[in-house]
Amino acid sequence: MIFKEILVRYGELSTKGRNKKDFISRLRDNVRYSFNDIAPLKIRAERDRMFIEVENKEKFDVLMDRLPHVFGIQSISPVASCEKDLDVMKALAFEILEDYREKGDLTFKVEVHRTDKTFPLNTHELQREMGATILPNFPNFKVQVKNPDFALRIEVREDAIYMMAQVIQGAGGMPIGSNGRSLLMLSGGIDSPVAGYLMMKRGVRLDAIHFFSPPYTSDNALQKVKELANELTKFGANIRLHVIPFTELQVAVKDAVPDNMSMTSTRRMMMKVADKVREEVGALGIVTGESLGQVASQTLESLTAINDVTNTPILRPLISADKNDIIKIAKDIGTYETSIQPFEDCCTIFTPSSPKTKPKLEKVQRFESFTEFDELIDRAVKNREVYQFPQKEVKEDKFADLL
Numbered sequence: 001m002i003f004k005e006i007l008v009r010y011g012e013l014s015t016k017g018r019n020k021k022d023f024i025s026r027l028r029d030n031v032r033y034s035f036n037d038i039a040p041l042k043i044r045a046e047r048d049r050m051f052i053e054v055e056n057k058e059k060f061d062v063l064m065d066r067l068p069h070v071f072g073i074q075s076i077s078p079v080a081s082c083e084k085d086l087d088v089m090k091a092l093a094f095e096i097l098e099d100y101r102e103k104g105d106l107t108f109k110v111e112v113h114r115t116d117k118t119f120p121l122n123t124h125e126l127q128r129e130m131g132a133t134i135l136p137n138f139p140n141f142k143v144q145v146k147n148p149d150f151a152l153r154i155e156v157r158e159d160a161i162y163m164m165a166q167v168i169q170g171a172g173g174m175p176i177g178s179n180g181r182s183l184l185m186l187s188g189g190i191d192s193p194v195a196g197y198l199m200m201k202r203g204v205r206l207d208a209i210h211f212f213s214p215p216y217t218s219d220n221a222l223q224k225v226k227e228l229a230n231e232l233t234k235f236g237a238n239i240r241l242h243v244i245p246f247t248e249l250q251v252a253v254k255d256a257v258p259d260n261m262s263m264t265s266t267r268r269m270m271m272k273v274a275d276k277v278r279e280e281v282g283a284l285g286i287v288t289g290e291s292l293g294q295v296a297s298q299t300l301e302s303l304t305a306i307n308d309v310t311n312t313p314i315l316r317p318l319i320s321a322d323k324n325d326i327i328k329i330a331k332d333i334g335t336y337e338t339s340i341q342p343f344e345d346c347c348t349i350f351t352p353s354s355p356k357t358k359p360k361l362e363k364v365q366r367f368e369s370f371t372e373f374d375e376l377i378d379r380a381v382k383n384r385e386v387y388q389f390p391q392k393e394v395k396e397d398k399f400a401d402l403l
């Protein structure tokens with residue numbers, strides 16, 4: 001059966017009027033954006049679901065393949081509609097079910113939803129009538145009411161009859177952009193891309209920031225981060241990546257702060273730079289991939305010392321997650337293989353042998369106070385490189401001669 005429409009059920013739809021409208025129009029825009037390559041799309045958005053018209057098999061396959069990854073979609077179904085005439089309905093049901101004839105023994109049921117109360121048959125009568133017509137014609141079907149292999153769903157609506165047999169689970173969550181913008185601190189590791197993904201799933205649009213320390217970190221490390229940023233765009237939104245020349249600041253921290261506190265101080269500098277970029281791009285929060293207790297810089301004492309530099313909300317979606325769970329998500333979303341490429345991050349290279357797990361904020365502040373860090377921070381922000389994904393780079397590479 002060649003379906004001419006795909007029905008999209010909304011995810012976590014707020015019941016409040018205005019939010020609902022925003023959710024729906026945001027989702028429609030995001031679907032259009034995600035399928036730019038097969039534009040134009042004809043989308044009919046209704047209060048509780050939307051329909052996407054499909055003119056040909058190629059378009060249908062692309063939509064069925066990628067729609068389940070768009071945030072804000074609960075599920076999708078290829079759907080057919082017809083007039084409210086019993087013979088026409090039976091013919092359409094046969095056409096849909098034909099695809100299941102060669103699939104061996106199957107349990108099935110007819111599921112009727114009748115919102116048009118003027119339809120002559122009630123729910124049970126229609127269920128029975130359709131079942132009684134279908135069964136003798138499909139010897140491989142056996143009725144099973146609880147957990148059948150599949151259901152033929154018939155909706156009797158005001159405007160028409162809708163029929164479908166397939167329900168494909170969507171990504172859920174909220175359409176990207178419906179919960180503002182945040183700045184993701186994107187290292188080349190496993191955790192931060194996962195943190196970014198989870199925030200996108202909650203409807204947050206992302207800019208990303210990466211701290212790069214040439215010549216201590218190689219171009220391969222930067223390339224890996226660009227790939228990760230690019231991979232995150234497949235969830236339905238473009239991402240700008242701000243690459244911060246971090247060498248000068250990192251060396252200054254090493255000179256000013258004792259070894260065992262330099263990690264905390266480095267994180268504080270990162271956060272200060274990130275906060276300035278955040279303000280420039282109009283983002284409201286900063287997202288990190290930190291998870292409590294994972295490494296020395298991720299104890300509550302360290303996080304307190306890092307948080308001290310700003311009042312901006314720091315969003316840490318992985319704070320309570322186990323590493324294995326994070327790895328599982330990374331594998332599911334396809335960032336894992338890129339993340340485990342063995343290129344050193346700027347922090348790994350400067351990591352002291354025994355960083356303090358409970359740094360004293362006052363001490364860190366005191367050591368920092370002898371160096372004019374603000375100037376270095378402003379310079380790092382000003383000299384950043386900006387890359388746009390999924391598009392090409394927008395500036396030439398200023399770091400090339402350092403590598």
Ligand SMILES: Nc1ncnc2c1ncn2[C@@H]1O[C@H](COP(=O)(O)OP(=O)(O)OP(=O)(O)O)[C@@H](O)[C@H]1O
Nearest residue numbers: 185186187189190191192209210211288289290347
């Ligand atoms: N070079 C960097 N550029 C941008 N953000 C960074 C960088 N290094 C660390 N971060 C941020 O700080 C968080 C903690 O980093 P850290 O290296 O301590 O932990 P991690 O568990 O290895 O994280 P990840 O797997 O994301 O690298 C990262 O998740 C990321 O958000």
